[in-house]
Amino acid sequence: MKFEVAMPEEGHSLPYVANLSILFKEVPLLDRAAAARDAGFTDVEYWWPFGSAVPAREDVDAFVDSLDGVRLRGLNFYAGDMAAGERGLVSWIGRETEFADSLVVALGIAERTGCRSFNALYGNRLDGEDPAKQDDLARVHLDKAADAAARIGAQLVLEPLSGADRYPLKTAADAVAVLDDLGRENVRLLADLYHLAVNGDDLDALVTVHTPRIGHVQIADAPGRHQPGTGELDIDGYLAKLQNAGYTGFVGIEYVPEPDTVTSLGWLPKTRRGRA
Numbered sequence: 001m002k003f004e005v006a007m008p009e010e011g012h013s014l015p016y017v018a019n020l021s022i023l024f025k026e027v028p029l030l031d032r033a034a035a036a037r038d039a040g041f042t043d044v045e046y047w048w049p050f051g052s053a054v055p056a057r058e059d060v061d062a063f064v065d066s067l068d069g070v071r072l073r074g075l076n077f078y079a080g081d082m083a084a085g086e087r088g089l090v091s092w093i094g095r096e097t098e099f100a101d102s103l104v105v106a107l108g109i110a111e112r113t114g115c116r117s118f119n120a121l122y123g124n125r126l127d128g129e130d131p132a133k134q135d136d137l138a139r140v141h142l143d144k145a146a147d148a149a150a151r152i153g154a155q156l157v158l159e160p161l162s163g164a165d166r167y168p169l170k171t172a173a174d175a176v177a178v179l180d181d182l183g184r185e186n187v188r189l190l191a192d193l194y195h196l197a198v199n200g201d202d203l204d205a206l207v208t209v210h211t212p213r214i215g216h217v218q219i220a221d222a223p224g225r226h227q228p229g230t231g232e233l234d235i236d237g238y239l240a241k242l243q244n245a246g247y248t249g250f251v252g253i254e255y256v257p258e259p260d261t262v263t264s265l266g267w268l269p270k271t272r273r274g275r276a
């Protein structure tokens with residue numbers, strides 16, 4: 001007699017969140033949430049959506065209003081001039097006021113939207129500054145932001161990045177060393193599979209060693225930073241491994257779409273884009 005053996009289910013069931021600082025750039029920032037909603041997404045995230053640490057009140061209102069019909073799940077603190085290569089103010093000696101200001105603005109947005117995850121980009125190494133002093137400042141900033149986040153039940157995430165030589169967090173271990181030093185339960189690792197793969201990190205080791213420290217995951221294929229299927233990464237495979245290892249959070253879709261966002265989303269059935 002032959003029995004059917006139940007095979008473990010293929011794939012994963014982690015929920016997705018559309019990163020609207022990189023997707024739907026065909027339309028202005030304030031129209032992107034509506035475009036994402038029309039494409040079936042219910043959850044969104046953004047890099048800092050304003051041109052400075054202290055946006056005008058009307059700009060914050062317009063941003064919050066634009067989120068009609070979707071939930072804001074993640075927001076980067078102000079990271080400086082990203083287009084010019086700046087990658088965060090957490091360790092930037094001399095820009096402490098901007099970091100503090102953006103924290104206040106982000107918490108105000110959290111209050112109005114329910115957003116409970118903030119990406120604190122660490123910042124590049126600075127000419128003429130002692131890296132140890134930058135790390136000391138980062139510890140002070142992260143501690144302060146972690147306290148503020150804890151008061152509303154939110155987390156901070158620390159992200160290793162590729163493509164930025166002067167940015168010191170390149171691997172999961174680099175970020176986890178900062179987390180260990182800080183010892184704060186609500187400061188966690190942002191595992192962007194694209195950045196980690198480009199930096200040569202071992203994604204299997206990421207899953208086996210670091211899953212309990214992960215607060216957020218983002219995806220893009222590598223090389224290229226485009227949609228899944230355009231490169232060599234087994235993105236679905238790693239997401240399944242992360243889920244099997246206990247990760248239950250969101251997966252941020254953070255790739256440069258080719259040739260355009262709607263066409264690029266062919267890999268993701270509409271029924272998997274949103275949550276009931």
Ligand SMILES: O=C(O)C(=O)CO
Pocket residue numbers: 047076119159161192
């Ligand atoms: O700068 C980048 O590439 C990021 O992912 C920022 O969050």
